[in-house]
Amino acid sequence: MDVSSASFIPRRVSGAAEAREVFAAEGAAIVTGLGDEQSAVAFGREVMGDKAVRIGTQFEATKAHGEKEAAKVAMQPADSRGRKRSFAPTEERMVAHNDGFAFGDHAPDHLFLWCERPAAKGGDSFLIDTSRLLDLLAADPEWAAVADFCRGIDIDHSEPNFPQSVYAPIVRTVPSGRFQGRYHPYLAPVEGLAEEEHWTFVRKWEEAVVAARDTGPMFRVEAGEMICIDNYRVLHGRDGHSDPRRRVCSIWGWSTDAVVIPDGPLDIVVPKLPMSA
Numbered sequence: 707m708d709v710s711s712a713s714f715i716p717r718r719v720s721g722a723a724e725a726r727e728v729f730a731a732e733g734a735a736i737v738t739g740l741g742d743e744q745s746a747v748a749f750g751r752e753v754m755g756d757k758a759v760r761i762g763t764q765f766e767a768t769k770a771h772g773e774k775e776a777a778k779v780a781m782q783p784a785d786s787r788g789r790k791r792s793f794a795p796t797e798e799r800m801v802a803h804n805d806g807f808a809f810g811d812h813a814p815d816h817l818f819l820w821c822e823r824p825a826a827k828g829g830d831s832f833l834i835d836t837s838r839l840l841d842l843l844a845a846d847p848e849w850a851a852v853a854d855f856c857r858g859i860d861i862d863h864s865e866p867n868f869p870q871s872v873y874a875p876i877v878r879t880v881p882s883g884r885f886q887g888r889y890h891p892y893l894a895p896v897e898g899l900a901e902e903e904h905w906t907f908v909r910k911w912e913e914a915v916v917a918a919r920d921t922g923p924m925f926r927v928e929a930g931e932m933i934c935i936d937n938y939r940v941l942h943g944r945d946g947h948s949d950p951r952r953r954v955c956s957i958w959g960w961s962t963d964a965v966v967i968p969d970g971p972l973d974i975v976v977p978k979l980p981m982s983a
């Protein structure tokens with residue numbers, strides 16, 4: 707099945723109001739002319755507008771920072787199901803994901819990726835609209851059952867050894883009305899009698915996401931540009947690169963649309979859920 711049209715290149719827009727409109731309609735937009743991190747954070751807040759609650763830089767994506775975090779995560783043990791956390795080397799194409807996936811309902815609903823310096827070569831970005839992907843699956847007789855599974859069956863969205871308190875389907879509409887479709891490398895069925903059968907569907911969803919990533923378009927983000935992403939609806943990632951000077955800031959924003967807004971900062975190396983669940 708051809709799912710390449712679930713991947714898309716976001717439109718370049720000017721101004722926070724237009725970014726907000728395109729974000730709502732298409733799931734992402736790109737803005738330009740943001741010279742420093744502070745301006746990028748301020749712009750993100752403006753995009754959220756009246757609904758803004760919290761925003762801040764979550765981490766800087768650089769090769770050195772990635773390697774430091776990967777080393778810590780590599781020390782963590784596998785869980786009882788044999789799942790092991792790992793952060794891939796920057797030279798590899800990323801697994802498509804929603805940021806903050808380890809935090810479940812506490813994940814940010816807005817994501818702003820501000821590029822201070824792109825990689826000299828490689829590191830192109832990709833985006834996958836899970837809403838579009840679900841529609842494509844649902845319209846194909848061979849894949850319709852996967853779409854039904856994604857919409858109807860609770861699974862475990864937690865990372866190995868960091869359980870979340872609730873199960874949820876892969877795709878849902880959250881209380882604020884926003885569409886949410888999730889993917890990350892550790893999705894697993896809820897343990898129990900149907901586990902084996904459910905693995906089939908979780909793996910099919912993975913297959914569809916990987917196909918959308920690898921057959922769809924990718925795009926380059928230049929210095930001073932920022933991708934504004936609906937982190938509920940759209941998966942993101944970048945191609946591999948080996949430039950130690952590439953620097954992108956991942957800025958997380960919570961609006962009143964979010965399912966839960968955490969009280970404090972979240973740690974992706976040790977993703978324990980905040981107490982405010």
Ligand SMILES: [Fe+2]
Nearest residue numbers: 803804805942
């Ligand atoms: Fe990310």
